[in-house]
Amino acid sequence: MRCFFWIWIGAVMNVSLAFAQKPILPDFHADPSARVWDGVVWIYPSHDIPGSTYWDMTDWHCFSSADRVNWTDHGVIFGLEDIAWADRWAWAPDAARRDGKYYFYYPADDQIGVAVSDRPDGPFLDPLGGPLIHRGESGTRVIDPCIFLDDDGQAYLYFGQNAPRVVRLNADMITRQDPIVPLEIENFHEGIWVHKYNGKYYVSYCSHTKTGELHGKLAYGIGETPYGPFEYKGVFMDNGSRNVHHSIAEIAGEWILFYHVQGPSWYERRVCAEYLHYDSDGTIRYIPMTPEGIRGRER
Ligand code: FUB
Numbered sequence: 001m002r003c004f005f006w007i008w009i010g011a012v013m014n015v016s017l018a019f020a021q022k023p024i025l026p027d028f029h030a031d032p033s034a035r036v037w038d039g040v041v042w043i044y045p046s047h048d049i050p051g052s053t054y055w056d057m058t059d060w061h062c063f064s065s066a067d068r069v070n071w072t073d074h075g076v077i078f079g080l081e082d083i084a085w086a087d088r089w090a091w092a093p094d095a096a097r098r099d100g101k102y103y104f105y106y107p108a109d110d111q112i113g114v115a116v117s118d119r120p121d122g123p124f125l126d127p128l129g130g131p132l133i134h135r136g137e138s139g140t141r142v143i144d145p146c147i148f149l150d151d152d153g154q155a156y157l158y159f160g161q162n163a164p165r166v167v168r169l170n171a172d173m174i175t176r177q178d179p180i181v182p183l184e185i186e187n188f189h190e191g192i193w194v195h196k197y198n199g200k201y202y203v204s205y206c207s208h209t210k211t212g213e214l215h216g217k218l219a220y221g222i223g224e225t226p227y228g229p230f231e232y233k234g235v236f237m238d239n240g241s242r243n244v245h246h247s248i249a250e251i252a253g254e255w256i257l258f259y260h261v262q263g264p265s266w267y268e269r270r271v272c273a274e275y276l277h278y279d280s281d282g283t284i285r286y287i288p289m290t291p292e293g294i295r296g297r298e299r
Helices: 002-020
Strands: 029-037 040-047 059-065 072-079 094-098 101-108 111-117 146-149 155-159 165-169 188-197 200-207 217-223 230-238 246-251 254-265 268-276
Touching: 029 094, 029 246, 029 254, 040 094, 040 254, 040 268, 072 101, 094 146, 146 188, 155 188, 188 246, 200 230, 200 246
Parallel strands: 029 268
Antiparallel strands: 029 040, 040 059, 059 072, 094 101, 101 111, 146 155, 155 165, 188 200, 200 217, 217 230, 246 254, 254 268
């Protein structure tokens, strides 16, 4: 009985917190990976299904904005129908641009694939006819890809759940350069994101502890290389939900955190955003959720 009470309280809190925020994208999207190309912000999110009772998503949309307020929905850019090797769980994707081509990295049924296009909004095509990273080959769950392009042009593909992994990609962006490497990241659960600030590598993620105290909060660490070691810097955001996934992008000299909140249900999530600030020592200032988020500051 007590257990049901706390589950009920948790569900009510989720819903009220979710509605306190102003989502930037229409219902329901989640896991927003933001990329900035030619002054335009592109978001590649998961596409939650209204009324669903699991994360059984089947396709992905993408969105773009030149002013961070008005977002264009480019419709379905890729889906499980476009591949022959998976038929469930179209989860958190990411995207990259290199040499005029766009690469869409997506998990499907716990494997990661890559699709290629001449445009950021597709159509994307699967050039491999199979996963880039297969289930069971890396000692972690093959979900939540984050593609990081370093200043020297080297591409790193991060992924995993509870046990983070990274693999370098070749310049073609669709094949692997060398073996998958395990990473040491304190309190790591899932949703890894890597970005660079002032020459340092920031790894941020949905945190997890055995006590549950930090579960579902955004934490980060800072390192000197893409492989770490990453010095743990703690939690920088609490989205008031059991589940969180985010990205961080620099847009015209300002840094923005894109994330989702759960609600009305665990499987119906909404994408929100807040400005992110660094202190002079490079640490990220704690980000409170605000009702407005980045809205109201049109560029
Ligand atoms: O969207 C499905 C899963 O939920 C993602 O893979 C996780 O990061 C979590 O957001």
